[in-house]
Amino acid sequence: MFTGIVQAVGTIVDLVDLGSTRRFSVQVPEFVGQLSLGDSVSVDGACLTVAGLVDAGFFVDVIGPTLDRTLAGTYQEGSIVNLERALRMCDGISGHIVQGHVDTVGYLESSIKNGNSWILDFNIPSSVLSETINHGSIALNGVSLTVSELVDERGVRIGVIPHTYEHTNLGRLLPGDPVNVEGDLIGKYVSRIMARRGKPEPTSGL
Template sequence: MFTGLIETVGTIAETVAIPRGRRLRVHAPALLDDLRRGDSVAVDGICLTVTACTADGFVVDVVAATLERTTAGEWAVGRRVNLERALTLQRRLGGHLVQGHVDGVGQARAVVPDGDALWLDVEIPAQVARVTVPQGSIALNGVSLTVQRLRDTWVRVALVPHTRRVTNLGVLKPGDRVNVEADIVGKYVARLLEPYTTRDPGSVPGY
């Protein structure tokens, strides 16, 4: 579990094909003080397990299903990725509960300057839009953001100077793809209501 508050931005240092996946070496010296083999790290919003620690970062394996469902299949050496270690009970929950289970890939549609901030419009998967609400939360590349506007299958979020400085969202341009995770609360509510919203007229819940 994560908070969506990015700790540092790392760099893909190496990518190697393995059976049914890829092995990535990530340059992330800022995380070395408290990182162990077996730890979970959100890499651009994808929860991955550290398989080895290196002198300047760590190694993770990405399975084929994750490569297909996220932007990880597009990552090349030199790509900058948002990084966050798993939440501990001693840390403040400053963002929102982020699982690191990406629901789909969105696409930046517009980046609009507004003073020191930017408005970012993103086309999101329909299944994510269905459980998203205005003023609710959404994670883009692992970053916890507030939904400022929701229309059909696109959302608008604000990128304040701090977010632009400490994440990779500040360099997004129209057409760029991002990992999207819906708020876990919305997903559970939708699941709980499913028997009542999809059942045949006259049927009894639970039968």
């Protein structure tokens, strides 16, 4: 589990196809000595397992479904990724609860500078948008963000402060670029409960 507070940005420095998986090596000097084999780490919001440690970084092995459903399938050498170590029981939650289970991929529609901040509009598939509310939470590329408003039932508008823009890969996005999207966990459960109202409770069949 994560909180959507990006702790470092890393660089994909090597990609190797290993049959049904693809191995990514990520260079991130800030994490040296802070990761162990088997740890979970958020890479652009996708929860991946540290399969090995290398000089100034680590590598992960990514399976086909993750490559198909997330940005992982588009990475190249030199790709910049947002990184967050897994939440510990003693840590505070500065963002919101992020599972690292990417729901879908969205796209940046526009980026407008507004004083010293930015207004970013994203197209988001209806499967996530239906569970999203004004001033609720959403994770884009693993970044915990507040929804400023829903835009014409097709996406979300996000206000981004200078620190977030400069210290995550959101500041590198161009219109049309994809982002990993994870909807708010609370919204998912509320949507599920409301959808089942008046329906019989599922049974185990025993």
